[in-house]
């Protein structure tokens with residue numbers, strides 16, 4: 001039975017823990033969590049998920065098969081300095097931290113098997129869209145374990161390490177863009193007199209239905225859009241407003257900025 005230690009017990013660690021436990025990929029006895037100083041947070045994780053709190057860092061890290069790094073990028077150097085002396089040379093590392101390179105982790109924790117991934121918060125319900133890259137030290141068995149772990153919280157794509165910046169911009173941050181659109185749709189619907197509850201349900205189903213159409217029909221997004229758009233109809237009128245607001249340009253700029261920020265986080269750390 002593999003032992004997994006989470007370094008960082010924030011929202012992303014929780015999303016991954018909730019997802020892997022929900023899917024039965026690992027059991028709570030395999031999971032240990034530690035953070036910087038927030039004992040209340042660790043107690044919450046213990047009570048909610050049945051995972052163990054790391055009381056003795058030395059013991060927990062020495063026995064770990066996999067250490068999952070889940071701090072903010074700015075905290076990773078301190079975290080690595082705290083844990084590196086306790087980790088066995090063979091212990092593998094999986095990072096979920098935006099921007100931080102495998103090389104930076106090697107510098108902090110020594111040459112060892114290292115995977116760098118980018119999940120998203122939909123991991124909580126087994127619907128993450130994750131990317132992952134590795135160094136050459138990751139064994140076939142460890143790759144299988146990590147891929148199984150990531151697959152248990154959603155879909156996972158193996159990519160080149162450099163592409164993880166784009167993955168971060170697209171699907172790491174992506175849920176926030178969709179929630180932002182949902183906020184805007186809801187506000188607009190309420191301006192038009194719909195109740196919040198009715199608007200919310202219609203929006204959720206519309207997003208879910210459109211996503212399922214993309215998945216199940218395999219048609220291009222533009223074709224599906226055209227199928228909705230009757231000449232001279234309502235959709236055309238609505239889309240004209242989006243074009244006038246330079247919607248596509250705004251989305252492209254959004255990905256551009258997020259990708260650039262991911263690279264910057266790597267440089268700043």
Ligand SMILES: NC(=O)C1=CN([C@@H]2O[C@H](COP(=O)(O)OP(=O)(O)OC[C@H]3O[C@@H](n4cnc5c(N)ncnc54)[C@H](O)[C@@H]3O)[C@@H](O)[C@H]2O)C=CC1
Nearest residue numbers: 008009010011012035036070071072073075079097098119
């Ligand atoms: N929130 C999201 O949607 C996603 C976040 N990520 C990445 O996950 C990472 C964590 O993000 P969140 O969970 O949102 O942050 P958070 O702030 O909720 O959690 C960070 C955790 O790290 C702990 N920590 C800080 N310094 C530490 C140290 N020296 N030793 C041990 N623990 C330490 C904190 O106590 C806290 O529990 C970030 O690097 C982010 O880039 C990745 C994908 C999606």
Ligand SMILES: O=C(O)[C@@H]1CCC=N1
Nearest residue numbers: 098120168172173174
């Ligand atoms: O905003 C962030 O930096 C993190 C990485 C991807 C999603 N949240």
